[in-house]
Amino acid sequence: MGSLINEIDMSSLPRHIGIIMDGNGRWAEKRNLPRTMGHKEGTKRVIDIVEASYKLGIESLTLYAFSTENWKRPEDEISKLMELLIYYIRTQLNKIMKNNIKINAMGDLSKFPSKVITEVQRAMDLTKDNNKMILNIGLNYGGRDEIINAVKNISTDYKLGIIELEDIDELTFNDYLYTKNQPDLDLLIRPSGELRISNFMLYQLAYSEFWFSNILWPDFTEEVLYKAILDYQNRDRRFGGI
Ligand code: FPP
Numbered sequence: 001m002g003s004l005i006n007e008i009d010m011s012s013l014p015r016h017i018g019i020i021m022d023g024n025g026r027w028a029e030k031r032n033l034p035r036t037m038g039h040k041e042g043t044k045r046v047i048d049i050v051e052a053s054y055k056l057g058i059e060s061l062t063l064y065a066f067s068t069e070n071w072k073r074p075e076d077e078i079s080k081l082m083e084l085l086i087y088y089i090r091t092q093l094n095k096i097m098k099n100n101i102k103i104n105a106m107g108d109l110s111k112f113p114s115k116v117i118t119e120v121q122r123a124m125d126l127t128k129d130n131n132k133m134i135l136n137i138g139l140n141y142g143g144r145d146e147i148i149n150a151v152k153n154i155s156t157d158y159k160l161g162i163i164e165l166e167d168i169d170e171l172t173f174n175d176y177l178y179t180k181n182q183p184d185l186d187l188l189i190r191p192s193g194e195l196r197i198s199n200f201m202l203y204q205l206a207y208s209e210f211w212f213s214n215i216l217w218p219d220f221t222e223e224v225l226y227k228a229i230l231d232y233q234n235r236d237r238r239f240g241g242i
Contacts, residue, residue, distance in 0.1 A: 004226035008056070009233055014186035016060040016179075017053065017229075018208070020200050021046070023192030023216030036080040041218035043084045047092060050135060052222040054099050056229075060134045060182045062106070064200050068142035071111070082116050085139070089123045096123070100132035106178035107141035108149075134182060141178075143202030150176035150203075179204055187232045191215045191224075209235050 024038030031037075046063060053061045066081060089103075096103065103123045110117070120139065153176050157163040163172065174180065185204040190196070193214040197205070211228040 004223055004230060005056075008226060008229055010057070012233055013056060013058060014209075014229065014232055015058070015183040016062070016185050016204075017058055017187045017189065018062040018064070018185045018201055018205070019049070020064045020188070020190040020194075020198060021217040021220075022190060022194055024218055026192065027216040027218040035077060038216075038218055039077075039081055039084055043088055045217055045220050046088060048222055049220065049225055050092075050096075050101070051099075052225055054101060054133050058133060060136060060179070062136040062138065062179070062185070062201065064138040064141065064198075066107070066139050066141065067199060068107070068140055068145050069199070071140075082113060085137075086116060086119050089119050093123055093126065096127060096135070097130070100130045102127045102130040102134045104134055104136045104178065105139050106136050106146070107139040108145070109139060111140050136179060136182075138200070141200075143197075143199045145199075146178055146201075147203055173203075177203060184208070187211060187228065189213075189225075189228050191217050191220050207237070207239050209237065 021042055024042040025035040026038070027041065028035050028038030046065075049063075050061065065085065070081075071078065103120075105120050105124060109120060112120075120137075150173060154163060154168060154173070158165065158168075179201075184206065185201050185208040188197075188200070188205055188208045189211045191213050193212075195212055201208075209232050211231055213224065213228070215224055
């Protein structure tokens, strides 16, 4: 059987794909494994999906790795997630550089342990001039938090006279978001059967197409990504027009 990639219209790819990576815990529980094993397997899918997106020519890929609400999880699960993030950066950074991918952390990093901050900062510094694809990673990320943060920064710039009231429009507002200079989210993917947005990219998803699936994130292969893109290409996007 051929790959679905052959059916994708390369001239109308989504420019920006966002994924709420969900279902790691359930994947593990179904196998009587600790939840952290689901996160470990999920990290392998991060590697696969970053590679597949880069090969397709997606401009921006946003992965929701850790939300502002995830601090409510047990401490050992949180520390395993931090470990996996460090593992991901350490093992993938060479390839990410070679593939000309820029890493952009979205969220307030200051709450993380210093070794996480150091590693994420190193990845961002090293990849800052790369321009084939941007890999946004939501870390202590919340959509409301992002908007409030943008409003605070705009207010500061207004007070300092850097920005005038009449300059504030959708385009300038974008400059105050973590996704500055990036296209709006075209395609939002949420696996695992949940039909929620969970505080993800509330501003950027104004006109996104939503793609939900019962597949759990550790089972999310490249072919599933291609299927989501094919379905996206069959949608009629009108942006409020007719
Ligand atoms: C949701 O599944 C998943 C997360 C909260 C973490 C996602 C993190 C990774 C895949 C690995 C680390 C990230 C990177 C970028 C290397 P869940 O635990 O809520 O699953 P459940 O709903 O089945 O319990």
